Each structure stands twice: as structure tokens, then as C-alpha cells.
Amino acid sequence: MRAHVLIVLLGIACLTFAQDPIAVTIDLRDQRNDRLAVELIVPPFDADEVTFALPRIVPGIYGAMDHGRLLGSIAAYDPNGEPVPLRRLDVNRWSIPEARALYRITYSVDDGWEEFDIRFTQGNYRSSEGTVKPDVVVLNHNTAIGYFEGYEQLPYTVELKKPALLYAATSLPRKKESPESITFQATSYRHLVDNPMLIAPADTAHIHLQDINVLVACHSTTGRPIAQAVAEHIRPLLADQRDYLAGTLPVKDYTFLIYHNPSDVEGSSMGDGLEHSASTLILLCMPLDPEAIARSVYGIASHEFFHTILPLSVHSEEIERYDFNAPRMSRHLWLYEGMTEYFAIHMPVRQGRQTMEEFLAVVSEKVRMMHKYPDGVAMTALSQDAMVQQDQYYNFYLKGTLICLGLDILLRERSKGAYGVQALVQDLQRIHGPGKPFKDEELFSTIEGLTGPDVGSFLRRHLDEPSAIPLDEWLGKAGIAFDDKGSLRIIPAATKQQVRVRSWWLGR
Numbered sequence: 001m002r003a004h005v006l007i008v009l010l011g012i013a014c015l016t017f018a019q020d021p022i023a024v025t026i027d028l029r030d031q032r033n034d035r036l037a038v039e040l041i042v043p044p045f046d047a048d049e050v051t052f053a054l055p056r057i058v059p060g061i062y063g064a065m066d067h068g069r070l071l072g073s074i075a076a077y078d079p080n081g082e083p084v085p086l087r088r089l090d091v092n093r094w095s096i097p098e099a100r101a102l103y104r105i106t107y108s109v110d111d112g113w114e115e116f117d118i119r120f121t122q123g124n125y126r127s128s129e130g131t132v133k134p135d136v137v138v139l140n141h142n143t144a145i146g147y148f149e150g151y152e153q154l155p156y157t158v159e160l161k162k163p164a165l166l167y168a169a170t171s172l173p174r175k176k177e178s179p180e181s182i183t184f185q186a187t188s189y190r191h192l193v194d195n196p197m198l199i200a201p202a203d204t205a206h207i208h209l210q211d212i213n214v215l216v217a218c219h220s221t222t223g224r225p226i227a228q229a230v231a232e233h234i235r236p237l238l239a240d241q242r243d244y245l246a247g248t249l250p251v252k253d254y255t256f257l258i259y260h261n262p263s264d265v266e267g268s269s270m271g272d273g274l275e276h277s278a279s280t281l282i283l284l285c286m287p288l289d290p291e292a293i294a295r296s297v298y299g300i301a302s303h304e305f306f307h308t309i310l311p312l313s314v315h316s317e318e319i320e321r322y323d324f325n326a327p328r329m330s331r332h333l334w335l336y337e338g339m340t341e342y343f344a345i346h347m348p349v350r351q352g353r354q355t356m357e358e359f360l361a362v363v364s365e366k367v368r369m370m371h372k373y374p375d376g377v378a379m380t381a382l383s384q385d386a387m388v389q390q391d392q393y394y395n396f397y398l399k400g401t402l403i404c405l406g407l408d409i410l411l412r413e414r415s416k417g418a419y420g421v422q423a424l425v426q427d428l429q430r431i432h433g434p435g436k437p438f439k440d441e442e443l444f445s446t447i448e449g450l451t452g453p454d455v456g457s458f459l460r461r462h463l464d465e466p467s468a469i470p471l472d473e474w475l476g477k478a479g480i481a482f483d484d485k486g487s488l489r490i491i492p493a494a495t496k497q498q499v500r501v502r503s504w505w506l507g508r
Helices: 002-016 189-193 227-244 290-308 333-350 356-370 379-384 390-397 399-414 421-431 440-450 453-464 471-476 496-506
Strands: 022-027 035-041 050-053 071-077 093-096 104-110 137-139 156-161 166-169 174-178 181-186 197-201 204-209 212-220 253-261 270-275 279-285 480-482 488-490
Touching: 156 189, 166 212, 181 189, 197 212, 197 253, 204 227, 212 227, 227 253, 227 290, 227 333, 253 290, 270 290, 279 290, 290 333, 333 356, 333 379, 333 390, 333 399, 333 421, 356 399, 356 488, 379 390, 379 399, 379 453, 390 399, 399 421, 399 453, 399 471, 399 496, 421 440, 440 453, 471 480
Parallel strands: 022 156, 212 253, 253 279
Antiparallel strands: 022 035, 035 104, 050 093, 071 104, 137 197, 156 181, 166 197, 174 181, 204 212, 270 279, 480 488
């Protein structure tokens, strides 16, 4: 009962101060010792003690990052400039025992990586952190701006002081702007973290579709502009994704933030991307070839943009109420990553951009790579244990994707092509769109109610139980078989029913 009382009191506190933002100032012109100085002006706290923190982990990342490790020389003050005591609890959190006196916090932060290189000389999950240089800043707010535990719903304003020649690209709403200062506003800490920035000399291009405006903002450390080439290459992709999703997209404005550094290892390249509700941050290390860069962005963007639906629109309570210090993992990474990846590989063949043979080659490669992972763990159990079993995480893009493929074939076969996973996700979006998260343990029952008991049995059998998946059976329904080398091939003498299922599934 005591815990419930505390939760209620925290909720009341958050509501009380919901109109008073935390005002953050970051001066990019001051980069002494390769660090940024940060100042927070906070609203009055009606509590004896509060905990100030930087995230241990953020959404989309399944390993602890401990962003507090980047923070140094922290101090707190009252309105008269007198010090307020701080006590460090762990690498990410500080207790402030005299919270009613708190007015201002100052500290410096280091960057998470110096350069996005091929050798991983510094930093993992680098798309969740950033770099600080005089001519370019990649800013993930979770590495520079902290929050108060229990007060994550407080709004923020962020004043960014910068050289006049640098442009700040982000989907975070602007409040006011001048050449050397921009003030942004976020409705909550989660909203703030969900909107990274690329601050660099302007290299941008715009893509305008019927119901979405897309900004492509780039920086190449070579100084060469690449945004126009990237935008021209991914425009057809975005048009295809819009059509694939029945002409509806969950966002009206979207930003691609792309940072490029040339690889110094001949023939090598590396890419890293992290999705957000209205943007994607993409890091590339590869030779300076605008067309090759554009193709790499296309490959990453085809997956990351679909994340605007899963999990950024449709997700469980664990994601809706994300705990930046000790998050509870959802059971449904098969949906968030597996279905997203399935959309990315299914869309080209469904939209006529790819032959069936090309599509089957992609599927065959996923089958080959899946066999490197053991079948002795259920996908839902692995999802909840993703932070611990990181060596198994990539299997969501393999086995998770192939289970979604089998589900799509099942749905299309039973509906004679009228209903597949695209329609299923659209139904989930209608029921569990923004602000309406599902309960983790109820998702299978919800899907069963939308489809039927056989689909519910399919989900429980192949996701809740550890086992190999019957790909031969699923693909055989569409007249596709494995050859002696493990590659997929279309059966020449397929039955009429097999041809019909294949047409319902692949659109041909």
C-alpha cells in the first residue's frame, strides 16, 4: 500500500508543475576540453528530496549505456546562488536532499565518441550518443540533458547557442530562433529524448509527398554535400512505403539525420541507425561516393521508417511508460523488430520493385543466418531477456522476421488474399495507437480476436514455445521449396492453389 501512495503523490507532483518547464541552456560555442557546458533552471519542487539522473538506457537500445558516465563537475544552487548539496547514488543518479531549495544545476558533458570509424575504437550503440566538434555536433539529448525521477512528464525548453553558420536539423518544435540562438520545446523528457539533432553547416534537401514532408539533413566530414543525392534516391522508397501502408502514414513531418565519415579501410563500410517517432539518426563510415551513400541510407531507412508504426505508434505499456534507469522489457520484439524487418523485405516485391527471385534470395539468406542461432529459447522469453542475451538479439531480424512471413502467408491463405499482416498492423494501430498501449500479456488474445483461434494458436506455438519453425510447410503453401544448396526456388509444377496463395502473398 505504501508504494501505491508514493506513486499517487508523485503523480500529483507532476501534475502540479506540468506547466512549469525545465529550462536548459547549451552553448555549442564553448567546447573547452571537448566538453559542453549545460545549465538547467528548474521549477519549484514540492518535495523534500529528488533524484537527478541521466538515462542508463534509452528506447531502441538493448544494452546499458550509462550516459551518466559522460557527466562531470556537477553542482546545484538555490535562487541566491548558494550551493545545494548533491550526493551521487551511482554512475547515472544524484540525490538532492534539499529539493525545495533547488533552482539551478550546472555540469559539463563529454561526447560519447570522437569519430564514427570502422574499428569501433570508441563507444557502442553510437547512434544513441553523439560527438562534439566546432564544425558539427551530433546531439542525443539523453547524453547531455538530465531528468528528475518521477517528474519525466515535465516539459522542457532548450536554448541552443551556436555559431551562426551552423544549422540545427531536428524534428523537435522550435519556439523562437535567431542566427546564433534557437529555443526548442518538448512536452516531456521522453519527447525530448525522442528528437535528436544534427548541428552542422546546412546540407539539406526536402521531399514532399501527398501527406508528408521529409527533411534530409546531412553532414560529411569531407565537406562535400550529399543531401540531394540521398533525397533523390530515397524519394521512391518513401512513396512505396506510403502505398504499402494503404496510403496512410503515422507522421506528417519527418527528418533523416545523416552523419558520414569516410572509411580508411579499403572496401569496408559500416552503418548504424536509431529510429525515433519523427526522425531517424543514421551514422555511416564508408568511402565518399554519394550514390553508394544514398544506397546505404536507403537500406537503413527502409527498416527505420517503418518503426514509426512499430513500436513508435503501436506498443506495450512497457514502452509507453519507459523507465530510463531500469526498464521492463516487452515480450514482443518479434513484432517491433521482426515485423518491421518483414515489412522492409516484403515491400519491394509487393510493390513491383523486386523480382520474386530477388526476394527469395533475401529470404534464403535470412534462413541461412538463422541457423547459426539455437532454437532452444522462445522469442517472447528472449525479448524479455534481451539485455542479458544480447548475443541472441539479432535473431529477431532473422527468426522473428521469418515467423512474420509465415503469419502473413497464413492470414492471406485463410482470407483469400483480403487480409495480411499489413492489415493486421493497421487494425492494431486503430486499437492501440498513440496513447493507447496494449498490455504485454494480452496482445496474442487481441490478435486472435481480430483474426481467429488458428492465428492465436500459431502465435503461441511459434513465439511462446522454443522450437524450430516449419518453413518448408509455410513456403510450400505458396509453391516455394528449398533446393539442394538451401536456396529457395519456385516449384515449376505448383498447383493452382499454391499459385493463388503466392499471388495473394506477393502480389504476382
